[in-house]
Amino acid sequence: MLREHDPKELRLSKQGTTALSDIMNTNNILPVNNYKFGTDEREKRIFGKVFEDSIFEQKYPDGCFAGCNLACTKACENYQLLTGPFKGKTVAVDGPEYETAAAVTNLGIFDIPSILEYAWYCDEYAMDTVYAAKGYVSNSIPTDETLQRLGFEDKEFFQIVKAARQRVAG
Numbered sequence: 276m277l278r279e280h281d282p283k284e285l286r287l288s289k290q291g292t293t294a295l296s297d298i299m300n301t302n303n304i305l306p307v308n309n310y311k312f313g314t315d316e317r318e319k320r321i322f323g324k325v326f327e328d329s330i331f332e333q334k335y336p337d338g339c340f341a342g343c344n345l346a347c348t349k350a351c352e353n354y355q356l357l358t359g360p361f362k363g364k365t366v367a368v369d370g371p372e373y374e375t376a377a378a379v380t381n382l383g384i385f386d387i388p389s390i391l392e393y394a395w396y397c398d399e400y401a402m403d404t405v406y407a408a409k410g411y412v413s414n415s416i417p418t419d420e421t422l423q424r425l426g427f428e429d430k431e432f433f434q435i436v437k438a439a440r441q442r443v444a445g
């Protein structure tokens with residue numbers, strides 16, 4: 276059923292969750308300028324179709340697991356960074372997902388390189404793209420207290436998050 280309908284409807288298997296930006300924009304619920312607006316005509320610059328045609332290379336399996344028919348977890352496999360300390364380096368950008376793109380439109384920015392840079396740098400510094408855009412905490416990496424409050428218990432996980440905090444703090 277998914278194989279039959281998705282190509283004619285959302286196209287998640289080709290556009291990943293970037294397909295959702297178009298729907299959100301059409302329905303006036305795309306975050307724009309810190310939620311001031313729900314739609315913007317510049318959204319056409321970041322249409323899911325643009326990601327499908329020129330960003331996602333589709334060379335490798337793109338699902339969470341081999342049997343997923345949608346395989347919506349896309350990637351930009353060869354992107355040359357334009358900014359920051361890794362400028363000029365060719366990297367693989369995981370996604371971006373709709374939430375990452377929407378975090379950038381919420382900053383009033385509607386261009387694909389900015390979305391890719393934001394996605395890659397957040398991943399590189401172990402930052403959550405949504406939390407980073409909202410500025411919940413200075414480096415967006417949760418404290419031990421927050422993790423405990425959320426019910427995390429695994430000691431190894433706490434060590435990983437601690438290492439990420441230290442890395443971001445330099």
Ligand code: SF4
Pocket residue numbers: 337338339340343344345346347348
């Ligand atoms: S299992 Fe993963 S790849 Fe498949 S639809 Fe869900 S999020 Fe997408």
